[in-house]
Amino acid sequence: MNDMRIVERDVDTNEVKIAAKDVQVFYGDTHAIKDVSVDINDKTVTAFIGPSGCGKSTFLRCINRMNDTIDVCRVQGDIRIDSEDIYDPKVDPVQLRAKVGMVFQKPNPFPKSIYDNVAYGPRIHGLAKTKADLDDIVEKSLRRGAIWDEVKDRLHAPGTGLSGGQQQRLCIARAVATEPEVLLMDEPCSALDPIATAQVEELIDELRKNYSVVIVTHSMQQAARVSQKTAFFHLGHLVEYGETGTIFTNPVDPRTESYITGRIG
Amino acid sequence: MTDASMTPAAAAPKKSSLSVVDARTRKRNAAETRFRMYGVAAIAVGLLFLLFLFASILRSGIPAFTQTVMDVEFVLTQEQFEQAESKMLKTGEYQNIFVNALQGQLEESGFEVAFDAKAIERIVGKPGGTIRSFYLENPDRVGTPVSFELAASSRVDGYFNGRVTRDNIVDSRFLMASDLDLVDALEDAGIIRGAFNWNFITGTDSGVDNPGGAGLGASVIGSFFMMLVVLFLSLPIGVAASIYLEEFAPKNRWTDLIEVNISNLAAVPSIVFGILGLAVFIQFAGLPQSAPLVGGLVLTLMTLPTIIISTRASLAAVPPSIRDAALGVGASKMQSVFHHVLPLAMPGILTGTIIGLAQALGETAPLLLIGMVGFVAREYPEGFLSGFTHANSAMPAQIYTWASRADPGFYEKAWGGIIILLLFLITMNAIAVILRRRFERRW
Amino acid sequence: MNDQHIASAFDRDLEAIQAQIMKMGGLVENAILEASISLETRDEERAETVRRADKAIDELEELINEEAARVIALRAPTAIDLRLVLTIIKVSANLERIGDYAKNMAKRTSVLSQMAPVDDSAGALRRMAKEVERMLKDALDAYVSRDAELAQDVIDRDIEVDQMYSSLFREFLTFMMEDPRNITACMHLHFIAKNVERMGDHVTSIAEQVVYLVTGNTPDEARSKGDKTSLQA
Numbered sequence: 001m002n003d004m005r006i007v008e009r010d011v012d013t014n015e016v017k018i019a020a021k022d023v024q025v026f027y028g029d030t031h032a033i034k035d036v037s038v039d040i041n042d043k044t045v046t047a048f049i050g051p052s053g054c055g056k057s058t059f060l061r062c063i064n065r066m067n068d069t070i071d072v073c074r075v076q077g078d079i080r081i082d083s084e085d086i087y088d089p090k091v092d093p094v095q096l097r098a099k100v101g102m103v104f105q106k107p108n109p110f111p112k113s114i115y116d117n118v119a120y121g122p123r124i125h126g127l128a129k130t131k132a133d134l135d136d137i138v139e140k141s142l143r144r145g146a147i148w149d150e151v152k153d154r155l156h157a158p159g160t161g162l163s164g165g166q167q168q169r170l171c172i173a174r175a176v177a178t179e180p181e182v183l184l185m186d187e188p189c190s191a192l193d194p195i196a197t198a199q200v201e202e203l204i205d206e207l208r209k210n211y212s213v214v215i216v217t218h219s220m221q222q223a224a225r226v227s228q229k230t231a232f233f234h235l236g237h238l239v240e241y242g243e244t245g246t247i248f249t250n251p252v253d254p255r256t257e258s259y260i261t262g263r264i265g
Numbered sequence: 266m267t268d269a270s271m272t273p274a275a276a277a278p279k280k281s282s283l284s285v286v287d288a289r290t291r292k293r294n295a296a297e298t299r300f301r302m303y304g305v306a307a308i309a310v311g312l313l314f315l316l317f318l319f320a321s322i323l324r325s326g327i328p329a330f331t332q333t334v335m336d337v338e339f340v341l342t343q344e345q346f347e348q349a350e351s352k353m354l355k356t357g358e359y360q361n362i363f364v365n366a367l368q369g370q371l372e373e374s375g376f377e378v379a380f381d382a383k384a385i386e387r388i389v390g391k392p393g394g395t396i397r398s399f400y401l402e403n404p405d406r407v408g409t410p411v412s413f414e415l416a417a418s419s420r421v422d423g424y425f426n427g428r429v430t431r432d433n434i435v436d437s438r439f440l441m442a443s444d445l446d447l448v449d450a451l452e453d454a455g456i457i458r459g460a461f462n463w464n465f466i467t468g469t470d471s472g473v474d475n476p477g478g479a480g481l482g483a484s485v486i487g488s489f490f491m492m493l494v495v496l497f498l499s500l501p502i503g504v505a506a507s508i509y510l511e512e513f514a515p516k517n518r519w520t521d522l523i524e525v526n527i528s529n530l531a532a533v534p535s536i537v538f539g540i541l542g543l544a545v546f547i548q549f550a551g552l553p554q555s556a557p558l559v560g561g562l563v564l565t566l567m568t569l570p571t572i573i574i575s576t577r578a579s580l581a582a583v584p585p586s587i588r589d590a591a592l593g594v595g596a597s598k599m600q601s602v603f604h605h606v607l608p609l610a611m612p613g614i615l616t617g618t619i620i621g622l623a624q625a626l627g628e629t630a631p632l633l634l635i636g637m638v639g640f641v642a643r644e645y646p647e648g649f650l651s652g653f654t655h656a657n658s659a660m661p662a663q664i665y666t667w668a669s670r671a672d673p674g675f676y677e678k679a680w681g682g683i684i685i686l687l688l689f690l691i692t693m694n695a696i697a698v699i700l701r702r703r704f705e706r707r708w
Numbered sequence: 709m710n711d712q713h714i715a716s717a718f719d720r721d722l723e724a725i726q727a728q729i730m731k732m733g734g735l736v737e738n739a740i741l742e743a744s745i746s747l748e749t750r751d752e753e754r755a756e757t758v759r760r761a762d763k764a765i766d767e768l769e770e771l772i773n774e775e776a777a778r779v780i781a782l783r784a785p786t787a788i789d790l791r792l793v794l795t796i797i798k799v800s801a802n803l804e805r806i807g808d809y810a811k812n813m814a815k816r817t818s819v820l821s822q823m824a825p826v827d828d829s830a831g832a833l834r835r836m837a838k839e840v841e842r843m844l845k846d847a848l849d850a851y852v853s854r855d856a857e858l859a860q861d862v863i864d865r866d867i868e869v870d871q872m873y874s875s876l877f878r879e880f881l882t883f884m885m886e887d888p889r890n891i892t893a894c895m896h897l898h899f900i901a902k903n904v905e906r907m908g909d910h911v912t913s914i915a916e917q918v919v920y921l922v923t924g925n926t927p928d929e930a931r932s933k934g935d936k937t938s939l940q941a
Contacts, residue, residue, distance in 0.1 A: 069592065071516065098595035108586035110605060120604070121594040171590070178595055198714035205717055224782040225715060248781040
């Protein structure tokens with residue numbers, strides 16, 4: 001009865017972009033992520049929800065190997081993007097991070113001009129041969145970040161002079177400037193007010209046409225609004241992973257139901 | 266079942282009014298007021314001492330900037346010139362001409378006073394040589410009126426400053442009580458006056474018997490070359506070491522050990538660095554003694570811990586979100602440090618460097634053992650490169666040297682040197698503050 | 709007030725279920741019309757079509773409930789959005805009941821067409837059904853244009869439907885008393901009339917929902933009871 005289905009729910013027709021299998025993460029002796037296996041689809045927004053300390057941010061940071069910067073962190077298991085193992089010793093994390101962009105919780109534009117913020121990534125990866133190319137990339141990225149109209153007249157103003165919501169959209173524009181295929185977002189709206197949050201969520205909805213987006217969020221309502229698939233983490237385990245509508249109306253696992261209805265912390 | 270009648274003792278808590286201050290609050294407020302008073306008093310005492318310090322420095326040091334000079338004008342006729350040149354004791358002849366001219370000038374002004382060539386010598390020294398060299402260089406000035414400005418001796422200077430008075434003067438070959446009348450007469454005639462002593466600032470050091478002619482100029486140059494060495498060595502080495510320790514070094518016991526030792530080095534007495542400099546740079550490496558290069562190297566070793574500590578603090582003050590953002594965009598660790606962290610830490614690094622340099626500028630003890638103290642810096646170095654290797658003194662060393670000389674005339678020079686040194690230090694610290702204010706960023 | 713939500717997907721979701729309601733409304737209006745025509749023309753085939761078409765109406769109601777639950781779970785609507793979703797749920801329930809009554813009408817039509825026609829009763833019934841269908845149309849129009857006045861008008865018109873039912877009730881009594889052979893047919897016709905009157909009540913309920921949606925208050929006067937038959941001795 002697909003013609004009666006109201007919202008586009010074409011998740012099942014998208015291919016798998018990120019495949020994680022039996023992933024374990026240790027911080028020193030603490031076993032933070034236990035046996036997590038999940039397949040994340042392309043052109044889809046996938047949300048990771050769960051109580052504080054459940055490991056969702058840790059798992060997110062495994063996908064672009066940001067955990068490498070932490071000395072005591074050890075990652076085991078298989079994580080593949082487009083069927084390539086990203087923890088293979090031949091893989092250079094720097095190159096990986098051009099393909100997998102990241103947006104952080106607190107907007108952190110570089111203390112440079114708006115233009116330089118967006119141009120930095122393409123510059124160091126050599127994506128633009130001429131100044132005109134670079135200008136194109138900057139404009140395209142700022143448009144993708146839904147902030148072009150607001151800043152096109154002041155590209156050389158400092159990035160830190162924008163409002164919170166604008167800064168976060170600038171960070172998103174910066175992340176897409178390196179032409180990534182995956183966008184990771186670690187609680188991107190927690191530092192923003194409701195209107196800015198709504199604008200960023202609308203932007204994320206746009207972005208999923210081109211990228212696979214994985215968003216970690218403390219707010220279940222945000223996961224409900226913005227994602228097509230949701231994964232519920234609890235104490236380092238992946239408890240349930242499924243289509244967002246189903247998870248929020250009729251979850252399978254009782255732990256998921258308890259968390260969503262607010263019956264456990 | 267609870268008792269229906271509650272005991273009166275367990276009545277509801279008393280309600281207090283906000284407009285009545287209770288005893289505890291009053292006591293607390295009194296204690297805080299007292300504490301504030303203590304603080305203000307402490308600051309006031311500190312300011313008082315500061316004022317006292319500055320007043321005494323200025324009082325003792327300002328005389329160093331004034332010089333008592335004699336204006337003498339005379340005409341040297343051609344015959345006098347040739348006559349003087351033909352004599353055996355040429356400068357002596359010029360001296361006579363000078364004395365006669367002075368006498369004439371004095372009589373013209375209408376002052377009758379006993380004249381004595383020896384007294385003139387005590388007052389103004391032997392300017393014969395100066396006069397002769399002038400005419401030899403400018404023979405065309407023969408026959409025309411020439412005005413000479415000659416420095417008076419340091420005792421006369423002291424008389425004008427109030428250091429030497431008719432009461433405490435001790436007759437010596439430097440000055441006698443009877444000379445003072447002559448000096449007064451000369452002053453009334455307008456021949457002797459006080460003038461600003463530029464030579465103090467630009468001139469070189471002089472021998473122990475000529476305090477009046479001593480100048481700080483050469484040691485300023487010596488300090489300058491030393492600071493160049495310190496700046497160009499300690500800044501790169503310090504910043505590079507800090508970057509490595511802060512960003513790249515693994516956090517294990519070895520790096521902890523290094524960190525502790527660097528902090529300790531900052532507290533090592535500076536004379537130890539002097540011994541180190543002597544042993545390594547002069548004896549082992551054979552560098553020239555008293556050279557600003559060696560002084561600079563020693564001071565570099567001393568300043569490095571300061572620079573490393575302040576650079577590390579600046580680097581640590583850069584929020585980790587910037588590093589994360591850079592890494593997230595695909596920069597390598599090195600790129601993120603050099604493109605993002607370092608520019609943001611630069612104001613703090615500069616401030617730390619300038620403060621370190623200011624400290625190094627004022628160090629004396631290490632220079633003691635490498636020969637810059639006690640050295641009489643008589644000449645300026647010839648060229649830029651020889652400035653590093655030409656033996657010289659440094660400002661604080663020069664001040665110490667002057668302070669330890671016997672002649673009281675050097676005493677005020679020492680104070681004057683302190684004023685100049687303080688000016689340098691205040692300027693450098695002011696630059697540091699301005700830089701910090703200007704580049705300070707809010708995240 | 710801006711009509712669009714910042715999150716355009718929210719607007720899309722709401723528009724989608726409103727479209728479904730309008731579709732359901734159209735189907736139900738059609739069912740009422742077809743059922744009353746088939747009654748008047750004694751067209752058994754038409755009646756059969758109406759009975760089959762009710763399945764689609766039931767499925768739509770189920771779908772709308774599911775989607776409304778989804779919107780509540782995922783969007784946490786507030787204020788006018790919440791009233792909208794609650795209205796949609798109730799309206800779809802009302803529409804489904806109206807559809808069921810139309811189906812019942814069609815069922816009895818098949819039976820009635822076997823018997824002799826009772827005097828002009830079908831015509832009266834058709835007029836009543838037509839009035840109810842007009843009321844439904846107006847109620848749905850009031851919903852679309854958020855017109856509380858039109859909705860209130862619909863609520864007030866229910867009294868006429870009730871009066872029509874009362875007079876039909878007396879008429880059927882008279883027929884039954886006149887000729888006992890009419891009793892079976894009149895009983896069926898009476899049930900049909902009762903169904904239409906109940907349809908009118910449900911349409912009124914829809915109109916009340918529209919008033920709630922627009923103003924946030926339920927209309928407070930008690931619905932006028934034009935049907936005095938329960939008091940008739």
